[in-house]
Every structure is written in C-alpha cells, then in structure tokens.
Amino acid sequence: MRTLISQSQLEAGVRDLAAQLNQQYADRPLTVLGVLTGSVVLLADLIRQLEMPLRVGVLQARSYRGAATTAGELVVNLELMPAVEGCDVLLLDDIFDTGRTLDELVRRVRACGATSVRSMVLLNKVGRCEVDYQPDYSAFDIPNEFVVGYGLDYQDHYRNLPFVAALDPEEIAAESL
Numbered sequence: 001m002r003t004l005i006s007q008s009q010l011e012a013g014v015r016d017l018a019a020q021l022n023q024q025y026a027d028r029p030l031t032v033l034g035v036l037t038g039s040v041v042l043l044a045d046l047i048r049q050l051e052m053p054l055r056v057g058v059l060q061a062r063s064y065r066g067a068a069t070t071a072g073e074l075v076v077n078l079e080l081m082p083a084v085e086g087c088d089v090l091l092l093d094d095i096f097d098t099g100r101t102l103d104e105l106v107r108r109v110r111a112c113g114a115t116s117v118r119s120m121v122l123l124n125k126v127g128r129c130e131v132d133y134q135p136d137y138s139a140f141d142i143p144n145e146f147v148v149g150y151g152l153d154y155q156d157h158y159r160n161l162p163f164v165a166a167l168d169p170e171e172i173a174a175e176s177l
Helices: 007-025 039-048 100-111 168-174
Strands: 002-005 030-036 052-060 073-075 088-096 116-125 137-142 165-168
Touching: 002 100, 002 137, 007 039, 007 137, 030 039, 030 100, 039 088, 052 100, 073 088, 073 100, 073 116, 073 137, 100 116
Parallel strands: 030 052, 030 088, 088 116, 116 137
Antiparallel strands: 002 165, 052 073
C-alpha cells in the first residue's frame, strides 16, 4: 500500500471544499446528501465546517461488490434520503471514477424536485470518466489506481485509514484469496 494523500493534505482539502461551499451558499439553506458508504468520513468532516443552515441525509448507491475492482451494475436506493423538493442539494461522494454513479444520482435527485443539485467528490480519478458530466467541486485529482482509506474500501476493509492509499495489484490479489 502506497500513501497518495496524507492526513494533513486531506484536512486541508476538506477545509478548501468547505470554504467554497460557505462562499457559494452563504446563508442559504443547503441539503447535503452523502452517498453511502464511502462518503461518511468526508461527510462528517465537511459538515462541521459549514456555516449555512444545513440538513443532512444519505442515499445508497453501489456498483462494486465483493472482490471486484471494476464497476458493475449500479444499484440505487433513495429511501433513506430526506425530501428534497424545493431545496438546494449537494450530492457528496468519495470518488469520481467512471462518473456513471454521480451522473445517475444527479438525474434522480433532480427528478425529486430539488431546486438545484450540485455535486462534490473528494477524489477525481483522472482519465476514467465515461459520461458527459463532471463534479462541481473536487478536492484531489488522483491517477487511475485502486484506492482505499478515508472512507474508501476494498472488501469492506481500510475505510478507517486516516489517509488515502493505492493498493498494489498483488495486495488486491492476496485479499481476494
């Protein structure tokens, strides 16, 4: 495992994201929707730095199962999400990889009657986007490697790491056994 983004770099990146949101929304209410499960660490760190009136909710989307390191079929569950009709919404996700998940989630939240829907990701994986969509805010560009830590996992491991690291292919193969 190789560290890509240190704990102090993550803290600074989240501060920068919060500052952008505080400037963008000022005193306007904002509904922040974290995409389970990868965004929970980012969600907790980010909302403590936001100054506007705030509602927080979650929704579930997953395309990786088991030992997979490439996305499969997208499964979305909006049942946990609060009502967003007439609200400014920020969709918060851990990583922008192919973009298929965030692109679909933005469409679905808009269909629920949100006034506006913006998106924010911690990590933007360079060169992997397969859709005509880019997040409105991102903290870090990363290379096309499988990453863990700060909420991101491999087979439900590593979410608790206080940094972001790339797993070597050998480590992925060993974990799959």
